[in-house]
Amino acid sequence: QSALTQPASVSGSPGQSITISCTGTSSDVGRYDRVSWYQQHQGKAPKLLIYEVDKRPSGVSDRFSGFQSGNTASLIISGLQTEDEADYYCCSYAGSYVFGTGTTVTVL
Amino acid sequence: QVQLQESGPGLVKPSGTLSLTCAVSGASISRDDWWSWVRQSPGKGLEWIGEMQDSGSNHYNPSLKSRVTISVDRSRNQVSLEVKSVTAADTAMYYCARNGDWNPAADWGQGTLVTVSS
Secondary structure, eight states: OOBBOOOEEEEOOTOEEEEEEEEEEETTTTTTTEEEEEOOOSSSSSSSEETTBBBBBBTTOOEEEEEEEETEEEHHHHHHHHGGGGEEEEEEEEHHHHHHHHOOEEEO | EEEEEEEESEEEEETTTTEEEEEESSOOOOTTEEEEEEEEETSSSSSEEEETTTTSOEEEEETTTTEEOOOOOOOOTTEEEEESSGGGGGGGGEEEEEEEETTEEEEEEEEEEEEOOO
């Protein structure tokens, strides 16, 4: 059960859109439409942003969206804001759960 | 809104057992709820430890399965974690979480830091 692969860092300017990829295999991401995304600010507990690929929990901004194609899931942050500076993790169900390697988002 | 609060020793000796409790407030533990533990080593990413349901069903991270036990106590409204034979590699922030729809953590505790050192 290897960690899902994410880019180490992604950056963008305020107002721009950025995409964070999450690559797994046909045994996890590609097999189950059960990818979730978490946001973690420095020193804080993570927060659920997206579940089941593209569903948002109540209270999560619609600037966050998700989609999946084959073995790769993606999180899109549109209208980037300074408060979006954080670490982001994907997670896939695979019989058990496996997290991604994490991506640090920097707002330039 | 459910609130989760982890507690337990902040320091555990190598080869010892790490034991943590997660107090659940704001809601009673349901027989159908799944509860997970997630950890994060200093400066590292998230690692799913395992999940448990009050019915007794459970799933563990294969890399930790031989050393980990998660339990749910509805009478005390709490969830527990035990990790045996710890080493320095088990030093981490440990989070308790309530599972959501096909995800291991819709609700998170604030976490508790456990250091393994003599």
